[in-house]
Amino acid sequence: MKMRYPCRMDRIDAAILKSLAADARAPVSAIAGEVGLSQSACTRRIQALEASGHLLGYGARLGHRRLGFRITALVDITLGTQVEEDLARFEAAVAQIDGVVECALVSGGQDYRLKILARDLDDYERLHREHLGRLPGVVTINSSFVLRAIPTRSEAEALFGGR
Amino acid sequence: MKMRYPCRMDRIDAAILKSLAADARAPVSAIAGEVGLSQSACTRRIQALEASGHLLGYGARLGHRRLGFRITALVDITLGTQVEEDLARFEAAVAQIDGVVECALVSGGQDYRLKILARDLDDYERLHREHLGRLPGVVTINSSFVLRAIPTRSEAEALFGGR
DNA sequence: TTTCCTTGGGAACGCCGATGCGCATGGAAG
DNA sequence: CTTCCATGCGCATCGGCGTTCCCAAGGAAA
Incomplete structure (x- = not known):
């Protein structure tokens, strides 16, 4: 997969990160809907965010x-x-x-x-x-x-x- | 869905929480494999952990x-x-x-x-x-x-x- | 022993996510 | 202006995943 590591981050990327931060297990299709993108475009953006180091991973919130x-x-x-x-x-x-x-x-x-x-x-x-x-x-x-x-x-x- | 809210937490539950904490977007099947459970049993446990408040949600780790x-x-x-x-x-x-x-x-x-x-x-x-x-x-x-x-x-x- | 309750495994079905393809947009070069 | 390339989106596809049935096994209580 050809993929650059851009520093560019538009507000759609920000919205995706916000959404993932709020609920990381939400279906990509739901996130795509929130940010006004198709499923595939959203998936590719997420992959790019992971590859570029903006998105480091996903975790669970535990009830201490x-x-x-x-x-x-x-x-x-x-x-x-x-x-x-x-x-x-x-x-x-x-x-x-x-x-x-x-x-x-x-x-x-x-x-x-x-x-x-x-x-x-x-x-x-x-x-x-x-x-x-x-x-x-x-x-x-x-x-x-x-x-x-x-x-x-x-x-x-x-x-x-x-x- | 009938579901109790037990305080009981065996080591399988702990392993599931650990796994989810490490990678919340991992497929349930992978988690099930790690903890030695079938996919369906693992899904049920996760649902129970969510319902009981041991698992509060899922988030993204961001690269500040x-x-x-x-x-x-x-x-x-x-x-x-x-x-x-x-x-x-x-x-x-x-x-x-x-x-x-x-x-x-x-x-x-x-x-x-x-x-x-x-x-x-x-x-x-x-x-x-x-x-x-x-x-x-x-x-x-x-x-x-x-x-x-x-x-x-x-x-x-x-x-x-x-x- | 019988009954009930709990919990795990298996299979089916519907949905999700990754990928390839075509197209539109926009900027640079000729 | 035209051409070309890069970028990024949407659509459609398909393999895989997750949910949800049902049934079986094991343990506790009557």
């Missing part, structure tokens, strides 16, 4: 709470070093911990911000003791717990303009 | 960078009040801002943590000036920028045990 995970923790971790090897060791260790679903090195002091899922406070305490506490090079750990999640724009809406 | 959004900001906002009405006003205002993709009220001081996507620093500066700065009741705003995202366990792996 329903699955027994009631704790979301946002954890700030400060390291005592800025040496790249130490950062790499820390990052490798973090990547092994079950429950850590996000981790980012952020500006403003040499620290990391994690998002952690846990069943309950006991579960989180165990995680903290067995894993977070043993991470290499850590100076401070600061845990906050999500009390309430505020509904916001979806990712797609943020990227392509509000609803 | 490729789409021109190179800034991810993690913003801490402190309010000068703890009155519920003030929190509600703040939350309603936040929900209107394009670019805010997550917002949570967290423990430890009365503050919120947001995740914000922006095209570049100029774009973020505009967002900060035009929107964040005008949020009601705000005392302090503290922005950190993601310098590097560390790959972690996926959500499903965190919930059901590492790979």
Whole structure:
């Protein structure tokens, strides 16, 4: 299949991405209808978006709470070093911990911000003791717990303009 | 369709959710093969998981960078009040801002943590000036920028045990 | 043991998605 | 202006997928 990797993205592509972001398992024909395209044209656009890296894949939205995970923790971790090897060791260790679903090195002091899922406070305490506490090079750990999640724009809406 | 809403979740259900989380558009037949079930049994399980709230929906993973959004900001906002009405006003205002993709009220001081996507620093500066700065009741705003995202366990792996 | 309930497998049918083809549009070259 | 090529759409096709029946097997309760 001959296929370029264009940066060009018109509003139809944006609409397709929005639609897929809202319901990735919707039939292509339904998406095509929404965006005013034929099925085949829509399929080809989706393929192009996948090939060009605008569309990375598809995932399921899981009901954390329903699955027994009631704790979301946002954890700030400060390291005592800025040496790249130490950062790499820390990052490798973090990547092994079950429950850590996000981790980012952020500006403003040499620290990391994690998002952690846990069943309950006991579960989180165990995680903290067995894993977070043993991470290499850590100076401070600061845990906050999500009390309430505020509904916001979806990712797609943020990227392509509000609803 | 007669359908109970069981809390029971065996490892087959977990495997299905993992698989769907990894690739939500995979054919049911492929998932069925992975988890060792026939197509029809797998379809029924998926329907049950959807009906029971374990599976909330399906989404697309978008290439932020490729789409021109190179800034991810993690913003801490402190309010000068703890009155519920003030929190509600703040939350309603936040929900209107394009670019805010997550917002949570967290423990430890009365503050919120947001995740914000922006095209570049100029774009973020505009967002900060035009929107964040005008949020009601705000005392302090503290922005950190993601310098590097560390790959972690996926959500499903965190919930059901590492790979 | 009998009955009921649950859950899996098999088959059929309708629908979905990928692909090839023809055509229209628009810009560049002659 | 005309020609040519590139791009992108719609239509039609066909193989494959998903949904939904029905039946069978296994376990629990009476």
